[in-house]
Amino acid sequence: MVTMEEQYLTLELEKAVEWMAGFAGRGLVSYIIPIPPADLLNVFANGSKLSVHRRAFWSEDRGVTFVGIGAALEYNAQGDRRFQETEEWYQQVIHHAVKNRIIYGTGPLMIGGFSFSDKVQSVGEWQHFPSAGFFIPRYLFTEKDDQAWLTINMHLRSGFSKDEMLNRLKNDLQILLFSQEKQDTPDLKILQKVSDHREDWLQAAREIIDRIRAGHVDKVVLSRTLNIILNKILEPAILLKKLYANRTYGFVFAIEREGDCFLGATPERLVKRDGEHLYVDCLAGTDRRGRTAAEDEAIGQSLLQDSKNLAEHRFVVESIIETMQAFCETISAPGYPRLVKTESVQHLYTPVRGQMKKTASLFEVIGALHPTPAMGGSPRERALAMIGELEPHERGWYAAPVGWTDGFQYGDFAVGIRSVLLSGQKLRLFAGCGIVKDSKPDQEYEETEMKFRPILRALEGVLHV
Numbered sequence: 500m501v502t503m504e505e506q507y508l509t510l511e512l513e514k515a516v517e518w519m520a521g522f523a524g525r526g527l528v529s530y531i532i533p534i535p536p537a538d539l540l541n542v543f544a545n546g547s548k549l550s551v552h553r554r555a556f557w558s559e560d561r562g563v564t565f566v567g568i569g570a571a572l573e574y575n576a577q578g579d580r581r582f583q584e585t586e587e588w589y590q591q592v593i594h595h596a597v598k599n600r601i602i603y604g605t606g607p608l609m610i611g612g613f614s615f616s617d618k619v620q621s622v623g624e625w626q627h628f629p630s631a632g633f634f635i636p637r638y639l640f641t642e643k644d645d646q647a648w649l650t651i652n653m654h655l656r657s658g659f660s661k662d663e664m665l666n667r668l669k670n671d672l673q674i675l676l677f678s679q680e681k682q683d684t685p686d687l688k689i690l691q692k693v694s695d696h697r698e699d700w701l702q703a704a705r706e707i708i709d710r711i712r713a714g715h716v717d718k719v720v721l722s723r724t725l726n727i728i729l730n731k732i733l734e735p736a737i738l739l740k741k742l743y744a745n746r747t748y749g750f751v752f753a754i755e756r757e758g759d760c761f762l763g764a765t766p767e768r769l770v771k772r773d774g775e776h777l778y779v780d781c782l783a784g785t786d787r788r789g790r791t792a793a794e795d796e797a798i799g800q801s802l803l804q805d806s807k808n809l810a811e812h813r814f815v816v817e818s819i820i821e822t823m824q825a826f827c828e829t830i831s832a833p834g835y836p837r838l839v840k841t842e843s844v845q846h847l848y849t850p851v852r853g854q855m856k857k858t859a860s861l862f863e864v865i866g867a868l869h870p871t872p873a874m875g876g877s878p879r880e881r882a883l884a885m886i887g888e889l890e891p892h893e894r895g896w897y898a899a900p901v902g903w904t905d906g907f908q909y910g911d912f913a914v915g916i917r918s919v920l921l922s923g924q925k926l927r928l929f930a931g932c933g934i935v936k937d938s939k940p941d942q943e944y945e946e947t948e949m950k951f952r953p954i955l956r957a958l959e960g961v962l963h964v
Contacts, residue, residue, distance in 0.1 A: 628896050812849065
């Protein structure tokens with residue numbers, strides 16, 4: 500039996516095809532339809548049933564949620580001009596795009612991310628994730644404040660068949676919105692779990708501390724990996740659902756390219772643009788969660804008074820404020836951090852706010868901020884050189900900007916931490932910590948163990964479906 504929702508969608512799709520037909524051959528066309536709220540995690544999962552090579556999920560705690568299926572247009576860039584080139588391409592698209600209305604987070608929205616460094620290998624595990632990789636979804640589902648919209652983005656050729664297009668839209672959206680096939684992987688097991696060699700990592704941390712004390716560098720963020728091989732292919736949507744169910748603070752994201760998926764539950768925003776306002780989060784300084792409420796409170800209060808963590812945090816805040824001065828008329832930040840508690844750890848947190856200069860752009864700010872001292876170290880170039888020397892793995896999109904912009908003075912980018920690269924039966928988890936002169940390598944190693952927990956807990960939930 501056809502439901503009222505299906506009848507409504509069919510009528511709206513007929514209107515969309517008629518309206519879009521009038522702009523065939525004139526560039527990207529976006530048609531926005533109000534729809535009832537849907538299970539967007541299920542929509543993401545159903546995207547695997549279509550012949551698409553791009554999927555995306557984005558959810559901000561108490562904010563907006565997106566799902567993007569398929570690519571109407573996409574853009575990749577390499578090299579040190581990747582931020583500028585991505586923005587230039589997108590502005591051209593926005594300038595020529597036709598829209599039936601303008602609503603926050605709808606229309607020809609672009610979603611994707613950048614790699615940690617400006618170059619990534621064209622072969623190997625990150626081969627499908629270039630140094631800049633973005634797409635405008637063919638179907639974009641947006642939910643905010645109990646309201647929902649569907650955007651259809653199309654690049655139409657003159658003379659296209661309206662009947663064929665309508666049938667394709669009805670078929671695709673029937674699958675995406677109304678298919679309820681169960682998604683699980685019975686009897687899923689871990690065949691192998693291999694971490695970086697502990698002593699090698701500790702030796703690298705000791706080498707960094709020695710160089711800091713010798714005056715070569717102030718801070719270096721050292722990361723490590725955990726590699727897991729499963730007995731079966733794991734559909735990204737299954738792990739994503741567990742991450743979303745376990746979320747406590749921040750963002751849950753997934754970017755799928757050519758079947759490989761980078762996903763995570765990050766507590767850290769890099770930068771948000773809301774009109775002329777910029778919002779940047781400073782997270783630096785970490786400790787564990789307690790087993791009881793009283794223990795958790797005591798650990799948090801100790802973190803708020805710990806000189807080593809406070810110094811590390813203060814340095815990140817000062818560095819970010821200094822960077823933002825080139826793009827902002829005014830900047831404000833509280834004088835003392837507060838706590839942010841995630842599922843597995845608690846952080847020192849300071850929000851920084853800025854009023855943008857009229858000449859500034861979101862991607863300029865992203866390029867200037869990345870990597871912050873919380874992700875790379877300081878001085879930046881020396882720290883990055885040391886990371887390249889001492890880390891045996893390529894970071895890819897780990898610890899790099901992941902997010903979206905709609906081209907109408909809105910956009911939000913998080914830092915891709917508490918994350919995993921999923922490729923078929925293989926998972927590679929990433930975690931890092933800031934090494935400063937007073938760091939104790941064994942304690943820093945344990946901190947990275949805590950930062951693996953969000954992904955491991957989600958995976959454990961999948962193993963017991």
